[in-house]
Amino acid sequence: MPGSGTDRTQTRLEGGPAIILVAPQLAENIGMCARAMANFGLSELRLVAPRDGWPKKGVRSAASGAAYILDGAKLFGSVAEAIADLNLVYATTARDRHQLKPVLTPGAAIDQMASGLAGGSRAGILFGRERNGLTNDEVSLADVAITFQVSPAYASLNLAQAVLLIGYEWFRVSHAAAHPLIVPDAGPLAAKATLLSFIGYVETELAACNYFLPVERKEIMARNLRNVLHRMQLTEQDVRTLRGAITTLVQGRRARVPKARPDAAAAAPPAQDTPK
Known part of the structure; x- marks a missing residue:
């Protein structure tokens, strides 16, 4: 039931990694992603070239109380622009891309991410198009790939479901009573x-x-x-x-690289006629 169990007197949780939706198509999916984010204290939504423009009709009703996340959403023209200010980028993917990068489960990825955020880094997670996900070039911009452990008999996840699973892992780690954090001492990761x-x-x-x-x-x-x-x-x-x-x-x-002297031609001896 929408709003069931919600305590409106509680302060909204904010922070965590940016959720980056790449070329999302359906208003309902974007709205439900915002709702999933609000469930687990994620507040920063970035949209890369949403299909058919923005805002979309019906998106606020699908958010069911999380319209504040939609109101704060940032628009970008490309993935490169959307991640420009971040230090750590993760790409969600449903298939093996055969790229030379770590591939982690959501839990392992969030555990790793928490260490980076504790050291002052900024992080974001890429989610691809509803129909065919992220391109190989978009995945190549990420540091780590995230795959979901699902039944191979039916491995398709809805966009909002994927965001929900990530959000749950984030809430688990960020609100644990205590968890080990490895704070890097080599300085901030490059944006x-x-x-x-x-x-x-x-x-x-x-x-x-x-x-x-x-x-x-x-x-x-x-x-x-x-x-x-x-x-x-x-x-x-x-x-x-x-x-x-x-x-x-x-x-x-x-x-x-040796350079020809400007006066080389002038200094060269005159060519001799070949005797006939």
């Missing part, structure tokens, strides 16, 4: 905007060296490279260090 800028720089320099050959494999090679760099959990300092090291290598290589 995704910083990391994506660095990855773009690396790809540009590699392309200049003809690394992405054969050409037909460039997309796969670039995706594998992104997966490796995301998996490394680089801090802001790590990115600065690596960028500086690569820049030094690039400049050093260019400095070693």
Whole structure:
């Protein structure tokens, strides 16, 4: 029953990872996702290019009391824009993507995420389209993939169900009486905007060296490279260090390339006629 057991005198819980819905289609699904978030104290909803625009008719009634989450929803044009200010990104997926990144259950992922958030990082979780989920390129932008343990005889989850399962695990960890948190001491993880800028720089320099050959494999090679760099959990300092090291290598290589002297042609001896 809607609202059953709800104590309106209690303060709303806020915080936790951002819930990022990528190209959601149905208003009912978005509204029910907001309701699931409210159930477990999640408050930040991000929408990436919702189909047929935003806001959607019927979305508030589907939220059933969680309209405040819809009111605070942020709109983005792409996944890269939606995760730019985050340090940790998780992608939910129902199938093996054969990408070089950790694949965790919701519980294990939230346990790991709690450690990062305790150290000052910001996190978000990607949820794909109702019909076909996230693309491989979108998954490659995440640090970790999350898969749900469901019956193989019927493995399809509704979008709001997936958010609900994540929300439950978040509430379990964040409101436990005590749970171990490993606070990283290497500094804050790099924001995704910083990391994506660095990855773009690396790809540009590699392309200049003809690394992405054969050409037909460039997309796969670039995706594998992104997966490796995301998996490394680089801090802001790590990115600065690596960028500086690569820049030094690039400049050093260019400095070693011999340059033709402008006066070389003038200084060359005149050509001799060949005796006939």
